[in-house]
Amino acid sequence: MEIQQLLSKYMLEISKVTNEETLYSALSGILKRVIEINALNVIRSNEIIYSEPSNVYIEKETFADYVPWVEERLYPTFLPLEEVYIGLIPIFKGRKLLATIVIKTNNEPTAEVMDYVQLLAYLSGITLENLRLLDFVDKAREYFESIINLSNDGIIVLNQNDEPEFINSKAKEIINIFPTIIDTILEHVYIQEEFFEIEENNLFFSISTKEVDLLGEKKILINVRNITSEKEVQKLKEVDKIKTNFIANISHELRTPLAAIKAYVETILNMPMSQEEIQEFLGVVYNQSLRLEELLNDLLDFSQLESHTMKILKERVNICDVINNSVISVSKMAEDKSVNIIVNCEDILINCDRRRIEQVIINLLTNAIKFSDPSKEEKYVKVNLNDTDNKVQIIVEDNGIGIPSDKLDKIFEKFYRVDNELTYSIPGTGLGLSIVKEIVELHGGRIEVESDVGKYTKFVVTLPKE
Ligand code: ADP
Numbered sequence: 263m264e265i266q267q268l269l270s271k272y273m274l275e276i277s278k279v280t281n282e283e284t285l286y287s288a289l290s291g292i293l294k295r296v297i298e299i300n301a302l303n304v305i306r307s308n309e310i311i312y313s314e315p316s317n318v319y320i321e322k323e324t325f326a327d328y329v330p331w332v333e334e335r336l337y338p339t340f341l342p343l344e345e346v347y348i349g350l351i352p353i354f355k356g357r358k359l360l361a362t363i364v365i366k367t368n369n370e371p372t373a374e375v376m377d378y379v380q381l382l383a384y385l386s387g388i389t390l391e392n393l394r395l396l397d398f399v400d401k402a403r404e405y406f407e408s409i410i411n412l413s414n415d416g417i418i419v420l421n422q423n424d425e426p427e428f429i430n431s432k433a434k435e436i437i438n439i440f441p442t443i444i445d446t447i448l449e450h451v452y453i454q455e456e457f458f459e460i461e462e463n464n465l466f467f468s469i470s471t472k473e474v475d476l477l478g479e480k481k482i483l484i485n486v487r488n489i490t491s492e493k494e495v496q497k498l499k500e501v502d503k504i505k506t507n508f509i510a511n512i513s514h515e516l517r518t519p520l521a522a523i524k525a526y527v528e529t530i531l532n533m534p535m536s537q538e539e540i541q542e543f544l545g546v547v548y549n550q551s552l553r554l555e556e557l558l559n560d561l562l563d564f565s566q567l568e569s570h571t572m573k574i575l576k577e578r579v580n581i582c583d584v585i586n587n588s589v590i591s592v593s594k595m596a597e598d599k600s601v602n603i604i605v606n607c608e609d610i611l612i613n614c615d616r617r618r619i620e621q622v623i624i625n626l627l628t629n630a631i632k633f634s635d636p637s638k639e640e641k642y643v644k645v646n647l648n649d650t651d652n653k654v655q656i657i658v659e660d661n662g663i664g665i666p667s668d669k670l671d672k673i674f675e676k677f678y679r680v681d682n683e684l685t686y687s688i689p690g691t692g693l694g695l696s697i698v699k700e701i702v703e704l705h706g707g708r709i710e711v712e713s714d715v716g717k718y719t720k721f722v723v724t725l726p727k728e
Pocket of ligand 1: 630633664665689690
């Protein structure tokens, strides 16, 4: 066969090879057309990696000494050995040896065949190097894909049309349980938010997004982490802290009136006293026992709030009367703290639970007095009643210490108390406003708060008239 024909046949064969084995088999097939071959081995780093016929190995000692020399020269060599020849054909790319073909043949090749073999070795070198590179790339891709898919984080890449073009295994799992997550993430991306948390069905995800340049195109790389268990631990810790605070507060709240009662009764028992003095002391004892009763009522209300068993008994009530009665209840406390209470209301009849609404107003007034600002000369609480079509608004505004804006939405939570140097000595359980909110909502109303630290706090209770 003409050399050109052989070459084009070989090119056709190697265009089909997919791995080293098929390449050696194609090479052996083409070599056999120009030279008779008894056996063929391929060696790499001293190890036989291919043999034809299979499991037929040419005795190493017949050629081993020459291998380094051939590999150095990078040119085929045929060694005479009794009746046969051992051919050593290095396959290389540039100066890099990739493998060595060892053949056993009965004939010494001609110079023309040697040139041909050399050409084949050179062409095979290119193919072999490519195969190995492809194999390396495949393995590297598999390696990185495995890492990305084994990651505990969801990874999503969005293309320029904000459509997902890559989603790793974890992200697929997350999308299965939260199918609209990409849309939700995009809402944040559109307002330039890079790090945020989202919640869906009590599951929490921490998201980070980044605009990246991938192969010359702008993409969005999204990292999604399910942080539900971390959040649960955090919640448990918060509940624990709340419990500890509550026990500390409630103990303090109980101890203060109890200590007063104990001290006054001991004095009455152990000291000679006039009837008037005894009367006065008993007055204090009575007031302190009222405080204890209030505390118990708070706890009782709280348990009703927890079990959703609080009942509202509506009757026709003049809300201005309720306000005035509430003011009377707190007047002693206001006087002690030099807080002036200014009421502005007119008679309006509404349907409500008189006792509960009085409780709401007393609670708001008590807070306004408790959290008055000792550094201000004129301390006041203003109570206004607004009448609109079918609603009334009770507005309680003080010029006290105020509430930091980031705490405003928390103060209605159970046990929550703003904790700072201004409030730490002011007694309380943190239950009042959560009970107030529940009562107002049971009436079909709402409560809102507005405040500026050091300036004022304003609570607005809106109640339906009917
Ligand atoms: P408590 O008064 O027993 O602490 P509340 O539930 O009534 O509990 O109030 C929660 C918290 O809200 C208070 O601890 C206080 O920090 C804040 N707060 C409520 N009312 C006012 C007010 N008028 N001025 C300033 N802070 C207030």
